[in-house]
Amino acid sequence: MKRILSLLLAVCLTVSLLAACGGKGGDPVANNKAEASTDKYRDYYQVWIGSFYDSNNDQIGDLPGVLSKLDYINDGDPNGGDDLGADGIWLSPMMPSQSYHKYNVRDYFNIDPDFGTLEDFDKLLAECHNRGVKVIIDLVLNHSGNDHEFFQKACEELREGKEDGYARYYNVSKTQDSTYNRPVMGSDYFYEGQFDSTMPDWNLSYQGTRDYFEKVAKFWLDKGVDGFRLDAIKHFKDKDTDGVEFMKWFYQMAQGYNPDVYMVGENWSESGDIYEMYDSGIDSQFNFKFAGNGGEFIVASHGMVADMATKLKKFDDNIKKHNEKAINANFLTNHDMLRLYNMLDEEDYKMAAALYMLAPGNTFTYYGE
Ligand SMILES: [Ca+2]
Ligand SMILES: [Ca+2]
Ligand SMILES: [Ca+2]
Incomplete structure (x- = not known):
């Protein structure tokens, strides 16, 4: 009982510190619920499609599997049911790819056969929207797969010494260094692949790449996708762009197709880079500093709640200096963590969950947490 009281006390302390219910009394979330359908504030559920639910017994989770378990995520009735009540879903990468994680995309306009078809996706999207659930998809703009048609053609041309064709979509050089770090086999060239050899970095300064990305964004936004979780935005810095410029271009271009588009970026970085990237207008970036074991939410769960709340308020103030509409994106873990x-005392775990759920901004909950 003492434990429960201290939990309640700590939660109330946090809530009042964060001014979420400061002095109004009654149900602290009642006032927020009314706005939830018209603004960008959401509780997102991260679905790792390949291991979420398998609908056809091939041992791989798939989109029809997600559809069949939608009642668990949100049953469409905001006033009842034992669903999670998430009003947003982040779908992990689902475009055709050589890997299980699918962060090396071969084709930006389709669904990997492991996960289903475009029709399966359309059905899932329609049913989510029926229930008032927004859907954002993982979009990888830093790199493609090395089996992407453009990279394959670029390599063919580089083997003939031709730099001014498809090679312009990527970053290549005859001099090997820490940027141009991977050889194009059978040629004198090296290409940039920050993550691994199957992930050649796009040349984000090249207009051709941007024209291609515009087609990609339009394709998914026309389908009704509500936004994007953008992978590896820390690595958008490129020859003629500081990264913020590219992000700003992409955000504003996408807004032209859907003025309400929502984007959350993965910027696994120190606070300074995150603040700067908010200058691009991006809505959210994941708050890595507060996540994970050793992150501020976990530290606070052991009893340092007031300290965490002060830091969180400061962080929130800082991001809003760079984008007044910035929405912090809080989470405990994701697929990379x-x-x-199993690593924490159950009460501490629940406390950490309560803290990120109550923090200002959007929540992202990894499936299974
Ligand atoms: Ca399956
Ligand atoms: Ca419900
Ligand atoms: Ca890059």
């Missing part, structure tokens, strides 16, 4: 449940 260890699951915390």
Whole structure:
């Protein structure tokens, strides 16, 4: 009982510090619910499609599987049911790819056969929208797969010494260094692949790449996708762009197709880079500093709540200096991190969850947490 009281006390302390219910009394979330359908504030559920639910017994989770379990995420009735009540879903990468994680995209205009078809996606999207659930998809703009048609053609041309064709979509050089770090086999050239050899970095300064990305964004936004989770935005810095410029271009271009488009970026970085990237107008970036084991939410769960709330307020003030509409994106873990449940005392785990759920901004909950 003492434990429960201290939990309640700590939660109330945080809530009042964060001014979410400061002095109004009654249900602290009642006033926020009314606005939830018209603004960009959401509780997102991160679905890792390949391991979420398998609908056809091939041992791989798929889009029809997500559809069949939608009642669990949100049953469409905001006033009842034992669903999670998430009003947004982030779908992990689903475009055709050589890997299980699908962050090396071969074709930006389709669904990997492991996961289903474009028709399956349309059905899932329609049913989410029926329930008032927004859907954002993972979009990888830093690099493609090395089996992408453009990279394949670029390599063919580089083997013939031709630099002014498809090679312009990527970053290539005859001099190997820390940027141009991977050889194009059978040629004198090296290409930039920040993550691995299957992930050649796009040349984000090249107008041709941007024209291609515009087609990609239009394709998915025309389908009704509500926005994007953008991978590896820390690596958008390129020859003639500081990264912020590219992000700003992409955001504003996409807004031309959907003025309400929502974007959350993965900028696994120190605060300074994150603040700067908010200058681009991007809505959200994941708050890595507060996530994971050792992150501020976990530290606070052991009893340092007031300290965490002060830091969070400061962080929130700082991001809003760079974008007054910035919405912090809080989470505990994601697919790149260890699951915390087995590593923590259960009460601390629940406390950490309560803290990020109550923090200002959007929440992102990894499936299974
Ligand atoms: Ca399957
Ligand atoms: Ca419900
Ligand atoms: Ca890059």
